[in-house]
Amino acid sequence: MALRGAWQLQKLIVSYCDWGGSSRGIRAFMESNLPAFKENNPQLEVVTELIRGQHPHLKGLYKNKNQRVVCVKNLTQDDVLLHATRLRNALGRKVVKLKTRHVTKHPSVQGGILRTKKESCHLFISSPPPSDHHLRLPHPPVIWLPPLASIPLMPPILQAPTILPPPTSPGVV
Secondary structure, eight states: OEETTEESEEEEEEEEOSSOGGGHHHHHHHHHTHHHHHHHOTTSEEEEEEOTTSOOEEEEEETTSOEEEEEOTTOOHHHHHHHHHHHHHSOOOOOOOOSSSSOOSSOOSSOOOOBOTTOOEEEEOOOOOOSSGGGOOSSOOEEEEOOGGGSOSSOOOOSOOOOOOOOOOTTOO
């Protein structure tokens, strides 16, 4: 993929074995699809590397000095082409595992809510471990609460506010 108009993949290294059966698909890819892939991507340097006795893989070297290695063991030539195209389209950034599903600078002060498919709110209560291990429940007990839309946000007003007259001085009429 191009970032600001420049392709990020600089070099694609195709490593294969000329004897092993797991390299059958990548050898077929090199015969039929690799020349067209080189013509369609002139910005990319494609190098083939013979490694005997090893499983085949594709290695992409990116401009930001990162590299990605994809194993193509026992894949067909179409699958190898798909992986080579995905390496070409990638930006070369490291994959970062998110700790939460929603990333925000200002997390909620009320805390998170565990939601299910029916948009209901569940409250989990931990119970003490039972004395007999054969009677143990597979899950903690669950208390079902109605959906948040039916819970009022503000308590109802109990009384109408009363307006008092301004205080008067005892000597003033």
